[in-house]
Amino acid sequence: MGITEKLDGVAVTTKANVYFDGKCVSHSVRFADGTGKSVGVILPSILTFNTGAPEVMEGVAGSCRVRLKGETTWNTYGAGESYQVPGNSSFDIEVVGEPYHYICHFG
Template identity: 35%
Template sequence: MISTNEYFDGNVKSLGYKTSTGNSTVGVMEAGDYEFGTSTHETMIIIEGEMTVKLPGDSVWATYKAGESFEIDANEKFQVKVSAQTAYLCQYK
């Protein structure tokens, strides 16, 4: 079954689904600044647009563009800035 997720007053929306390798979501973020928390390990793949991200333990922000990815361990928080609508795929382990 496909699940629908909505965060930050509708500025981040995603569809959740299951594959043979685990759970994933595909979604879009509106321009803005966000802080997310993880409950499992996540791999975030940028599909279109770009995200500027501050990962746990990092003191600098890094920008990821379409085709690039980053990983976050379980039980962590990370910050994201997007300047235009950005599409992503998030895979959970």
């Protein structure tokens, strides 16, 4: 999978979504067909995210370790790699060193 470098034809919400005291910051983007994504960065930390809809997390820069709800194994993902998170679930993410830049694809 190649790295997504830009998203064309989108509306961007200018106010950032700030989570975990600023350790994760993202912006929501909406396409003409109504689908949405978020583009963001996670600073070095260990965080737990809850999901409503299923998500595909696409790494753009940096790397992270991820543990899905109910699993004991951590998996490592870097730029150009993605992982899926089920809806109505959660996942732990660990970022060490360089920030992890991502695109979250919903649904």
